[in-house]
Structures are given as C-alpha cells and as structure tokens.
Amino acid sequence: MTPSRASTSTDTANRNLAVAGVMLVIFLxxxxATIVSTSMPTIVAKLGGLxxxxxxxxxxxxTSALTTPIFGKLADLFSQRRLMLIGIGIFLIGSTLCGAAQSMEMMIAARAVQGLGGGAIYALAFIIVGVLYPGQQRAKMQGIISGIWGLASVFGPLGGGVIVENWNWRWIFFVNLPLIAIATALIIVGLKEEQGEKRKPALDLAGAGALLVGLLLIFYALAQSAHAHHPLTAETAxxxxxxxxxxxIFYFIERRAPEPIMPLDVFHIGLYKSSTAVATLSAMGVFxxxxxxxxxxxxxxGMTASGTGxxxxxxxxxxxxxxxxxxQGINRIGYRLVAIAGMSLLVFGYLLLIAPRAGAGALDVIIGSLxxxxxxxxANLTTLVAAQTAVSPHRIGVATSTLMLFRTFGGxxxxxxxxxxxxxxxxxxxAQLKNSNTAVPPELWDKLANPQNLLQASTRAEIPVDLLAHLIPALGDALxxxxxxxxxxxVIGIAAGxxxxxxxxxxxxRPQK
Structure with missing residues (x-):
C-alpha cells in the first residue's frame, strides 16, 4: 500500500479548492451536532420515543469520538484524500438514514452512523490542513477552521428552527446531500497527494479493538450518568x-505493536504532553x-429559552x-503565552459565575460566557498547532486525533x-425540604430529583409557591x-499552560522520526 499524503507543494488554486471542500464538510x-436541538420537539411529536x-x-x-483516533492513525498510513472521501461517504449514508427514519430507534441508529463518518471528517479536516500548510500559515488556517466550527454551532439551532417551521423536519438531514456532493467534488479536484514509498503497513487491529471497546464503555457510562438522576450508580462505576x-490492556498492546494506533512515545515530547493537558482541561471548562x-x-x-440561546x-x-x-498570536508571542491567556480567560469566566455567593446575575453570566x-x-487552536508542530510530519495524523480524543474525553x-x-x-x-413539606406528593419529589424538570412549566405549576421559593435558591447553590x-x-489549566x-x-x- 502507498502511504499517500497531501502535499504542501500543491499549487495555490488546487489547494484553495481542497480547503474550501474541507471547510464545507467540517461545517456540516x-x-x-446542534441542528437537531430546535427540531427535536417536532421529531419526537412525529416519531415518539421521548x-x-x-x-x-x-x-x-x-461514535464520532470512537472513529477520530482510528482515522487519525490511518491518515499516517494510507491516502488522506481517500480516507476523507470514505468518511464523507459514511456521513452521507448516515444523513440519508436520519432523514428517512420512521422511529426514534431508527433515528438513533442513523445518528450513530452519521457520527462514525463525522469523526473521520473531524480528524482528517485538521490533519489535511496541517499537512497542506507550513508552520506560520498552518496557525492561521487552523484558526479559520476552528472559527468555522464556532459559527456552525451558532447557525445549527437557527437553521434547524427555520427548516422545521418552513419545510419538513427531514430536510435538516437531507439538506446535507447536495452540500456533501459539492464538498466531495472540491476535494477530488483540489487535493493532490504525493506518493510515498510503497510498503505494506502492519495494522494494529488488536490495539484498535481494545481502544474502541474501552472508549465505548467509558463514554457510554459518562453519557448515561449525565442523563441520570443519580450519576454514581454501581452499574455506572x-x-x-x-x-x-x-x-x-490497550496500553500493553501498544507497547509491543509495530504500528501502534496510538504511539505512546509522542507523550515523551514535552510540548505535545503539555498541549494535550491544556486541551483536555480547556474542553472541560467550555463543555x-x-x-x-x-x-x-x-x-x-428565569430566563426564556431564546434568551438562553x-x-x-x-x-x-x-x-x-x-x-x-x-x-495570529502564536506566530508572534509563542504557544505558552497564548495558552496561558486562554486558560486565564476561562478562569475569569468561571470566577464571574461564582464570585457572587448569592448567585451570578445575567450580566455576570453574559460576560463570563464571552x-x-x-x-x-x-487554548483550543494553540494546543492543536503546537501538537501538530511538535511531532514529525509523518505523525501529524495520529498526533492530531489523539489530542482530539483527549479533548472529547475531557468534555x-x-x-x-x-x-x-x-x-x-x-x-x-x-432531603431537608422533604422533611418540612410532608404534604407534597411523592411523585413530585421524584420529578424534582432531576433539576432539568424545573424548566418545564407543567412541573413548576405543580410545585407549591412556598416550596418553589426554596427550590430555586437550592438549585442555584447546587450549580x-x-x-x-x-x-x-x-486554575490547574493555567499551571499546565x-x-x-x-x-x-x-x-x-521538530523530530524527524
């Protein structure tokens, strides 16, 4: 097999076409990830399965978290263009199945397929841009790609609302199809690859299997606990x-594998190790x-849903x-100062949320959110560019995807x-309120065990006024x-920076090996 990779020698016109295609698929x-948020009430009304x-x-x-490290490693071994097209194809199939879903179970299965393709796209987009552009240009372009991610998170809920109000909800998925076709054409035409030396890489199937199983179990448990009333159950633990x-077991497999899916020696590189720590902690903060x-x-x-949005x-x-x-900043003042500035702003944002012990006001929250x-x-962009630059060129794929995996796990x-x-x-x-409010029915206490139910008007209507006056401060204190x-x-993140x-x-x- 020929380990082809994108080339920095690609002419400007072709490179621009390829990057436009990459930007479009990362946007999709x-x-x-967010477009279904405003559409879910309509989808549930049609499909059931609340x-x-x-x-x-x-x-x-x-599922996107599971495929990110796999495709990151494959990008160092095989054609990055071909792998991107495979990821786009899986994402296309998932989008089509989502739009055609006839039940909530089918929708979840289709979203799983969509996520598998999305994880490949997520990893390969940053890898391809990292290979196409040298150091200083790479920082600028990765900043633009990350900016597109931020814009997509804004337009997702807005776009979902517009589509549901004016067309059928299925079009929030079907609208991907023509855009995917355009992106695919741009990547096929624009992305040129250099052919490397022919060799047959030894695939780390045992390592990939162990990594997938381990991550699947942990991410499932974390997702389940995030939705449960009692996160620390014996089953979850x-x-x-x-x-x-x-x-x-995966760790010991990787120590012996000739082509490990996650080379452990990248963590011997100080810049890569510190970048991973900062990326993980910053993701914890934002998510x-x-x-x-x-x-x-x-x-x-008491803010409305639109105000919260x-x-x-x-x-x-x-x-x-x-x-x-x-x-721009890392090209002028370096990684450390920009990373510390990023983590300091995260500290400042959280400080605004906790400084008023009685609870932050709306202005505190807005400034803190900014x-x-x-x-x-x-922090996100700095750690990405630092990680890619800290390793040898033929390891950009696995270095990028491993960083992304830690970031996802952190969140x-x-x-x-x-x-x-x-x-x-x-x-x-x-428990304290229950002792002093014996007249409240047990069913209501069961609902209140999940604080999210306090956002529902029907639940609030059931709560006695005097009890509600105690519940709201209790929720504020818990948060x-x-x-x-x-x-x-x-604060730990600043130290890591x-x-x-x-x-x-x-x-x-940059190491050469």
Missing part, C-alpha cells in the same frame, strides 16, 4: 472500571459551561474570535463530574458548587 459535521430524546445528541458525539481495565449554564439561566434566573451565542462567537486571534468562549478559542468527563457535584448538593437540599469545581479545574514551550510554529524544533 459541526452543524449536525424517553430516548437525549440519545439523539449523545450517540452522535459518542462497574462499566467505567471495566472500560479502564480494557484501556490498561461544563455549555451543559449547565442553560439550567442556571432558565432554572435560577443568545447567551450561548455569545459564548460561540467568543470561541470563533479566540480561534482567529490565536492564529470570556469562556474566547479563552477556549485561544464528557466534565459534564459528568459537574453533574455529580450538582446533583449531590441538590439531593441534600431536597454554584458545580461552577466552583469548573473554576478549580481551570506554564509548562508549554514558548516557541512559535516557525521556531519549534
């Missing part, structure tokens, strides 16, 4: 323990905020701006951790402790 992958609601979102991110045991700010805004401050829009736009700024978004953009872990903290505090408060946990993690080297992309020493 990112937008499909109890499976959350899995339409979770399964997409779960057992699944996580088994997943960790499988990953320990923790995205997951629990809506509950605070609506459940505690505008606050998250501020965060997303900040993410986009931070990515673009980082692309700071968190800009901070994530700075999933933070959602579960902050949820555990919040629910622990909330359940303590409910305060969750945000305090996030703040502590971001201090260990990043102060190189610029142009001055980074």
């Amino acid at each position: 992958f990112a937008i499909d 109890e499976l609601y959350s899995w339409v979102f979770s399964i997409y991110m779960l 057992a699944i996580i323990a088994i997943g960790i045991a499988v990953l320990v 923790g905020a995205i997951s629990y700010l809506p509950l605070y805004l609506q459940g505690v401050l 505008l606050v998250l829009l501020v965060l997303s736009m900040g993410w986009t701006a931070g990515s673009l700024l980082a692309g 700071a968190i978004g800009v901070g994530m953009g700075l 999933a872990f933070a959602v579960s951790l902050l949820g555990t903290v919040m629910l622990g505090r909330m359940q303590s408060a409910l 305060w402790y969750a945000f305090l946990t996030g703040f502590a993690l971001m 201090c260990f990043m080297a102060g190189y610029t992309p142009a001055s980074t020493p």
